[in-house]
Amino acid sequence: MNPPIVVPRPAATVILARDTSDGIEVFMMQRTTEVAFAKGMHVFPGGGIDPTDHHEEIASLCVGLTDDLASNTLGIEKGGLAYWIAAIRECFEESGLLLGYRHDDELVQLNEHEALRLSDLRTALAENKITFVDVLKAEQFRVATDKIAYFSHWITMPGRPKRYDTRFFVAQAPVGQIAKQDDYETVGQRWVRPADAIEKSRLGEIDLMFPTIKTLESLSRFATVQDLLDHAREPKPKQLMTPRIGTGRNGQPEILVASDYAYAEIGKIDPQGAGTAKTYIEPGIPVEIAPNVLRLTAANPGMMTGPGTNSYLIGTQETGIAVIDPGPPLTEHIDALIKAARGPIKWILCTHTHLDHSPAALELKARTGATLFGMPPPPYPNQDQTFVPDVIVTHHQRLRVGGADLRVIHVPGHASNQVCYLHETEHLMFTGDHLMQGSTVVISPPDGNMATYLASLRLLQEEQIDFLAPGHGFLMDKPKDAVDRVLIHRQDRENKVVAALKTFEQPVTLEELVPVAYKDTAEKLHKVAMRSLFAHLQKLVEEQRVSYANDRWLLKR
């Protein structure tokens, strides 16, 4: 039995920032080594939400913010205001800095007497003799909830004994107050430029947790505190940051964020956060990506194939095995497929017949007697003419193979005979090259067609899919977002092609157009880009926006 996943505890952190002639500085405190969490680390002030942070009395002392507004900003139903209060309370407890208003509506600045009085109240608060409300009431202060802005959202990765669901806030550091660590939880403090803190951590001078490093990285982009606050106050939802941990190539743990390619897959195959899933793709080593579904990658890495072509094996000894995309005709890979199969291979399914996807079907069928499924190859040299399917699949056909119900979805565009196979119980779609990770799919006419491709992409929006299992790369989640991204990217490219055409008064060749339409792309990729450019032009010709004659194109005006 796996241990239960620890439920993250709600928490709040505040980044106090101030302007200097050399950019912004932020306030960091060093935690004692005597605590269970973040021993000896440099952190921003913060901590867990306390039940007292939810009291109505303290809500009435908050300036410029209601619980509805706060909850709405955080994207939760209620209780949002408590995060603002906790951030300000924890900051006061740990550093003595109080983001508050005096009774005369001025921000809290402290003369020597007031500072001493407040210091005594802070001690009583730390000893749990009074609450934060008592401190505020004693000094007739109100909480400057209008002065701190929501910045980011982090949840500690699964697999850690202590987990926090932390909202990060940013604020202008209070003027006229002097910070003093509590010498209990925190033993040191410093004002530091974000880039310098990262550098100190790199040199081993200070210890930082992963979310702190990532936060400092994003803070280092801002020139002034005002820029930072303006950014935080932009009314758009903050991306949830939940790091995940896997095993890197050197065998060491590697922490990943959502933009890393292996991130979605690790969340699926290692939900407990054991850290055993690999952060890289290794040809010849099977990976179980769903119950009774293995991925085995061929050793054909390259610019067009990424880490290599993925073959998928579905089934058990009892059901027999279906292989999706046996890959290039490498005997070593075919041997590995037969070895990895947990039962006899009975079915071979191909997503399309490009030379990196289907040619191994011939030898694999000869060695196993499996039945071949797919659509026959179009008559072009970049197509596998050895592929002769026993069963020609059709759109929305249902196949029962390897104990799984697969539905065929015909998605012409990348290739006219491209199909996806949707594993209907796992909500897992084997996409071939219809969508791939990290790069845009090449659409190469005459067999490839841009307008058809875009229409086929929209087909996926109608399906219930949790994960995409592409022909190249890791599992991808949020398929609808992935499709949207590609649609936006293609529209953006089309706009660039039209803009490039506008700069020419006379008809132009592909060679003349590519450096203009793809000036944002590395020159070594222009040869490949030419194929997609051709596809874009073909679409524009079909739409009668561009005329074509003698291998030259001209924008209609």
Ligand SMILES: [Zn+2]
């Ligand atoms: Zn392909």
